[in-house]
Amino acid sequence: MSKPEQTAQAALFVSSTGSDLLANSLLNKGTAFTAEEREAFKLKGLLPGRIESLQQQAARAYHQYNSFSEAINKHIYLRMLQDANETLFYYLLEQHLDEMMPVIYTPTVGEACEQFSEIYRRPRGLFISYPDRHRIKELLDNVDHQDIKVIVVTDGSRILGLGDQGAGGMGIPIGKLSLYTACAGIDPAVTLPVMLDVGTNNPQLLDNPLYIGWQHKRISDHDYDAFVDLFIEAAQTKWPDVLLQFEDFEQQKALPLLQRYRQQICCFNDDIQGTASVTVGTLLAACKVKGEQLRDQTLVFAGAGSAGCGIAEQIVTQMQAEGLTQAEARSRIYMVDRQGLLSSDMQGLFDFQQQLAQSADKLKHWPVDSTFISLADTIKFSAATVLIGVSGQPGLFDEAMVKQLHSQCQRPIIFPLSNPSSRVEAVPSDLLHWTQGQAIIATGSPFKPVKLNDQWIPIAQCNNSYIFPGIGLAVIAGNIHSITDEMLTQASEVLAEASPAGQSAGENPALLPALDDVFELSQTIAFSVIKVAQSQGLAAEMDDSQIHHAIKQHLWRPRYRPYQVAKQALDQVYAETFDNECKQQK
Ligand SMILES: NC(=O)C1=CN([C@@H]2O[C@H](COP(=O)(O)OP(=O)(O)OC[C@H]3O[C@@H](n4cnc5c(N)ncnc54)[C@H](OP(=O)(O)O)[C@@H]3O)[C@@H](O)[C@H]2O)C=CC1
Ligand SMILES: CC(=O)C(=O)O
Numbered sequence: 400m401s402k403p404e405q406t407a408q409a410a411l412f413v414s415s416t417g418s419d420l421l422a423n424s425l426l427n428k429g430t431a432f433t434a435e436e437r438e439a440f441k442l443k444g445l446l447p448g449r450i451e452s453l454q455q456q457a458a459r460a461y462h463q464y465n466s467f468s469e470a471i472n473k474h475i476y477l478r479m480l481q482d483a484n485e486t487l488f489y490y491l492l493e494q495h496l497d498e499m500m501p502v503i504y505t506p507t508v509g510e511a512c513e514q515f516s517e518i519y520r521r522p523r524g525l526f527i528s529y530p531d532r533h534r535i536k537e538l539l540d541n542v543d544h545q546d547i548k549v550i551v552v553t554d555g556s557r558i559l560g561l562g563d564q565g566a567g568g569m570g571i572p573i574g575k576l577s578l579y580t581a582c583a584g585i586d587p588a589v590t591l592p593v594m595l596d597v598g599t600n601n602p603q604l605l606d607n608p609l610y611i612g613w614q615h616k617r618i619s620d621h622d623y624d625a626f627v628d629l630f631i632e633a634a635q636t637k638w639p640d641v642l643l644q645f646e647d648f649e650q651q652k653a654l655p656l657l658q659r660y661r662q663q664i665c666c667f668n669d670d671i672q673g674t675a676s677v678t679v680g681t682l683l684a685a686c687k688v689k690g691e692q693l694r695d696q697t698l699v700f701a702g703a704g705s706a707g708c709g710i711a712e713q714i715v716t717q718m719q720a721e722g723l724t725q726a727e728a729r730s731r732i733y734m735v736d737r738q739g740l741l742s743s744d745m746q747g748l749f750d751f752q753q754q755l756a757q758s759a760d761k762l763k764h765w766p767v768d769s770t771f772i773s774l775a776d777t778i779k780f781s782a783a784t785v786l787i788g789v790s791g792q793p794g795l796f797d798e799a800m801v802k803q804l805h806s807q808c809q810r811p812i813i814f815p816l817s818n819p820s821s822r823v824e825a826v827p828s829d830l831l832h833w834t835q836g837q838a839i840i841a842t843g844s845p846f847k848p849v850k851l852n853d854q855w856i857p858i859a860q861c862n863n864s865y866i867f868p869g870i871g872l873a874v875i876a877g878n879i880h881s882i883t884d885e886m887l888t889q890a891s892e893v894l895a896e897a898s899p900a901g902q903s904a905g906e907n908p909a910l911l912p913a914l915d916d917v918f919e920l921s922q923t924i925a926f927s928v929i930k931v932a933q934s935q936g937l938a939a940e941m942d943d944s945q946i947h948h949a950i951k952q953h954l955w956r957p958r959y960r961p962y963q964v965a966k967q968a969l970d971q972v973y974a975e976t977f978d979n980e981c982k983q984q985k
């Protein structure tokens with residue numbers, strides 16, 4: 400019998416025993432409970448006799464994982480493992496992040512959201528339904544671990560590029576928070592996925608007898624706003640320092656919610672700000688490959704929603720940092736939405752779109768019907784060099800458009816960023832074939848390297864998952880009270896610096912660091928973001944070595960800790976952060 404793995408970590412004081420302990424995913428060690436622990440915690444007989452190490456358990460779990468051929472079944476398996484034993488789940492992810500990230504995150508998480516009601520097994524996170532709006536405090540009190548530091552919240556209204564998924568959208572906060580832990584070492588005990596279940600306008604869900612959510616049309620306007628207010632107030636009262644990540648809210652809600660709450664609670668919108676940060680970082684890396692600057696580019700966006708306008712605004716900031724005036728920067732960015740190229744004389748634009756619209760006077764000189772300027776015409780008459788897809792429309796970038804773009808510049812930058820893979824505007828192999836391998840590509844979901852002329856071309860995954868875990872780590876380790884645009888700009892600079900482009904030779908270097916390096920990268924982002932926060936008076940005062948120490952202190956690693964019986968009826972996994980806070984306050 401091999402010796403079970405124990406680490407040098409301090410013991411945890413645990414009060415649960417027997418099947419309660421085994422049912423607690425944060426504390427459960429399964430067959431890795433030692434002989435002494437089995438005695439002390441009344442586990443004798445509840446587990447098979449053999450005592451295993453974490454590695455042995457992981458080998459079995461990987462074997463089981465591989466017995467499923469379809470990605471959705473692998474997803475279901477991993478989610479069950481997460482609900483049974485989080486240490487083992489994260490250890491397995493650590494060993495196979497490259498392979499498993501597409502299964503717990505995009506693209507498979509999209510399918511999991513669409514089928515959420517059918518594949519639902521065990522509860523995770525908090526569902527706050529509109530009919531419970533007057534009981535939100537009580538619902539928060541029902542969360543079994545009470546020291547929450549990061550919440551990812553959605554209302555399921557725009558899940559990836561898949562539209563309204565109602566309560567099934569919960570798959571996204573669960574997936575995002577898994578990445579907080581896997582990519583930045585955030586303790587899973589301090590994270591909480593939240594679904595604001597305000598109904599759904601998806602007819603299939605309204606008709607589905609298995610639907611797990613509130614089977615009602617979405618509430619809107621004042622009722623919706625008042626409901627979100629109630630949630631924010633309750634969350635902030637209970638967890639004043641919590642970081643709130645808004646995720647996958649539909650276009651008309653995303654920016655207003657951010658604007659309403661960003662001065663009130665430490666929050667950011669991942670689709671607007673996290674996406675802008677990763678995309679500008681990746682664009683900077685792509686420009687390095689071309690030996691140019693971002694200010695030299697002319698950019699066309701397909702999709703003028705949360706992601707598109709968020710990215711565009713950060714490009715304006717970056718171009719200004721590179722020496723352009725704001726007007727010059729804006730004149731280089733063309734936003735094409737469903738109604739064609741946005742121009743200043745269009746009716747019904749949102750404010751955030753209006754400020755990115757091109758001047759109607761300028762467009763008058765284009766030889767096109769100005770009532771609808773198509774994506775193809777915009778690419779051609781703007782003389783674009785960069786094409787970014789955030790429309791959720793599969794196949795939107797066709798061969799003619801891409802060849803036109805290529806005719807205008809030797810190395811076009813093309814980022815079809817829509818998720819999941821089924822919604823991508825063009826697949827990398829087509830883009831490379833249409834441009835004889837000259838396109839510099841990044842996608843939102845993962846794509847395999849493409850073989851062209853005996854050369855393998857890596858495809859970068861430009862996804863906000865490179866950014867938000869590091870931001871979360873910064874907030875927790877640096878005690879940051881508010882997230883500013885400057886912090887996200889800093890994160891994007893760190894990402895660009897870490898890009899292998901510019902460091903390695905060759906025409907097609909990887910644009911972004913490998914997933915294996917993301918854990919380190921998140922710490923570097925966290926450090927830089929804390930420094931910016933300090934300079935803005937928004938973080939704890941610490942010198943550089945204290946910041947590094949604070950970051951290390953907050954890294955949770957999936958390893959079993961030895962357990963001792965607690966005298967009080969409180970499991971230390973929940974209690975120790977309270978203890979630390981009490982000590983700090985003294
Ligand atoms: N890679 C990454 O990290 C991220 C990727 N994304 C992806 O980007 C996509 C968009 O997200 P988001 O901006 O939040 O969604 P939004 O709904 O806010 O924006 C999408 C926009 O695209 C427009 N659109 C629809 N069809 C077309 C078309 N044929 N041509 C041009 N525009 C069109 C929509 O118009 P209308 O409203 O009229 O339909 C809408 O304005 C999603 O697929 C999402 O998964 C988002 C965040 C991060
Ligand atoms: C990645 C992401 O946040 C999205 O597609 O919505």
Ligand SMILES: [Mg+2]
Pocket residue numbers: 559646647669670
């Ligand atoms: Mg999102």
